[in-house]
Amino acid sequence: MKAMKKLISAAVVMCLLLSLAACGGKKEEPANTGAKDVTATQAPAKEDGKDSQSSAEPKEAELNIMMSFPQYMDQWETYVQQFKDKMLAEENIKLTVNLEMPSSDQYESVLQARLTGDDAPDLYTIHSNNLKTYNEAGYLTDLSGEVLAGKIFENVKNTVSIDGKLMAVPIESTAWGVLYNKDIFTECGLQVPNTLDELKNVCKVLKDKGYTPFLLAYQEQWVPQLMTALTIGGKVSGEAKDWLERMYADNASYAEIIDIFDVIDVIMQYGTDRAMEEGSEAGSADFANGKAAMYVQGTWASNTIMTANPDFNMGVFALPVNNNQACTMVNLSTSTTLAVYPNSKNLDIALKFANYVLDDKDSSALFQSCSFNPIATVHNYETSSWVKEAYEYVEAGRAYQDLVLPNSVTDEQGKLLQEYYVGSVTREDIIKALDDKFKEANRLSKQN
Template identity: 25%
Template sequence: MRRIGVLTASVAGLLTLTTAACSSGSGGGDGAGTADDPTELTFYMDKGGWNDSFEAQNEVSRAEGMVLDVVQTPGSDAAAYDSFVRQSFQTNERPDLFTWSTGEKLADLVEQGVVAETTDIWAEAEAEGLVPDGLIDNYTYDGKQYCVPLNVAYWPVYYNKHVFEEHGLEVPATFDELMDAATVLRDAGVTPFHQMNVFFEFVWFQNILAGTDPEAYAGLGTGETSFTDPVVVDAAQQWLDMMHDGYFLDPGVTTEPEALLASGDVAMASFGSFLTGELASIDSVPGEDFGVFPFPNVDPSLPNGQLVLETGPLCVARGAAHEEAALEYSRWWMDDEAQTQWSESRGDPSYNPDVPVADPEMAAVVEAVGSGDLQVQQRFQEMVPWDVYNRSKEVFGEFVSDAPDDPMDGLEALQSVADEYWSQQG
């Protein structure tokens, strides 16, 4: 079975979603209902703070005979949510719809036969141009598709436009220009780069390695690359050297990244496109207060730029009470109308190419992906085996917190976990 990485998310609670789905046929049984006689679909999700976005879908789906009723059930965390969903498959209370993670965790459910196949939905979506090239790879196992994309997030570099203007800086197009700008900012007393030691610890490692050797980076997700290969060691060392030279935020700072960027306490932050919505929530305006640019290649000879993408799935439980209606909802979820509303309510770009991107700078990044100027890479968190990712949180968290002189001990620890994982694969 094809294995691809895993997405984790902060969990504010377990949510139950009730939705009425309809089609041209009459309601009843396992099929979709009508607006007057809705089919209720239970939906478990682990996305804290997304209630309003699902409620906003009501304004669009109601005209199609679909109504969402989101009910908060507090007291869940990531581990509890994972356990809750897995245990539900052993009962008659399995959800009709649920959020999960692409990669190894989804592969595990596919192997157990508890996730409904969505191959026909993907075929229709690709034929209608509703998804970009390559996105299907994140949902493909043994040549079949499972789940549909709940969302995607591109990972460019965000920058404070006022800080750049104050210091006479242009948007960097090369890695040398990026570091020149960072040096100007550091020497002027401005922290150039944001990073954290509790979430997304891997971001700068992935950016530097993917921008140095994209094949070596991707090989960490297949076992073809070792964490102790020279190119990987060099990338990790370059990252540590940047810490030693004072280019990064003090790891003890716990202020939210959007607040730090908006205030100019940091000039740049490599983050998923969901940060746009977080910045907007504190009245920071895209194109005026902040902008985005792709992380420049470390190796300028590479033919394409590299852009990391993450995606999280919306899944249908196989054998759920309303499996067919949930699949119909999944089909609707990918169309223009549903995705336009979702993008507007979330503030994120949609994966659907027909949906306009409000931020012109982010739109340019998305357009560069579509034109092939930027090569999409899986986010490290989704790409590597789950056990490797878990160990990397400790290793890279220590890198950020302590900035050791030599990365080899940490990289050897990661390779030890990777060796154990790959030795068990057929």
């Protein structure tokens, strides 16, 4: 009997050991792909000769940063390195930075697991639409008092503020509308349309000259969704100004903005075939090769388009919703922002990094190398022609701030537009489904 007890306890111990090993193993190796430690071995700033500071032993500190930019890993690594050199030179702090870049499809879940598991990174990127949720859960630091707050353009700042408080550093901000092929437009002697009738005319002329007016790539749901983003945004900002507010109060309906379907119908009617079989990347490539003259897609696709056809002559115009020119506006939205975790052990250094992202001297180079758009007064670099064109609308006051709809409603719009395209739902079905979805989202946000 004794021997048996021993054996059982041995088995229990083994189980425990194994479980420990399993957990420990997960923590030690960077659980996320692309995580790299950028430890400074030699700080070049030190070699300048002035090491009056290095006489004192440098303080050691650690900073954990998590970002959703695996495609810009190199640029951010370089920037982090510069920050470390700066810290060592100016503050005599020897900083170790763990920069993690999980792939974008797992980013959210990794971040949420880390936050709820009390293993939060000191700085992390989130989408500006999620700022409200994260703020309510207490995961954001108010940055209004920091130096960086004074540098950000006012209209960009609004997109990342809650109740007038700056809650994150905007990083990717875009003005976007409809992309068009300038060469085709010039050849047909066409001007950028400002009203729905003008748009219809443009389509007719293009068709007569043998061009397909619109490129449709509806396989991924977020692409058709761009049409509702633009049309609802334009309509609401130009005419139905309190619509969104009333939607959040369960006191409005999509029926009030039903005319957004007029332009959606035009786009679908004058579009390319086999839209459901066309992914967004394939769509960009086809657009670059002249398969159609216009493409409802953001300027973020420029990379793919320019790779597919480096000589492409691209322009941006605002999508008309109806014949009221006040509704014809480009969308100004902020996607990725950088947030600071309020309970960070090195909050002061984390804030310094946040400020350094908009540094007077170094920030421009970083933003330019990642081909981000300028978002602050410190950014004084030359941008591409299409970005400039879109920002001309912004400067002329013809831009609206991206509407923040509940995520579930945004997703639903994409799904319903796919179904609208294949003909399985009508306008009325869409209105009812979206109204229901909005009410559900309202109910759920109250519950939590």
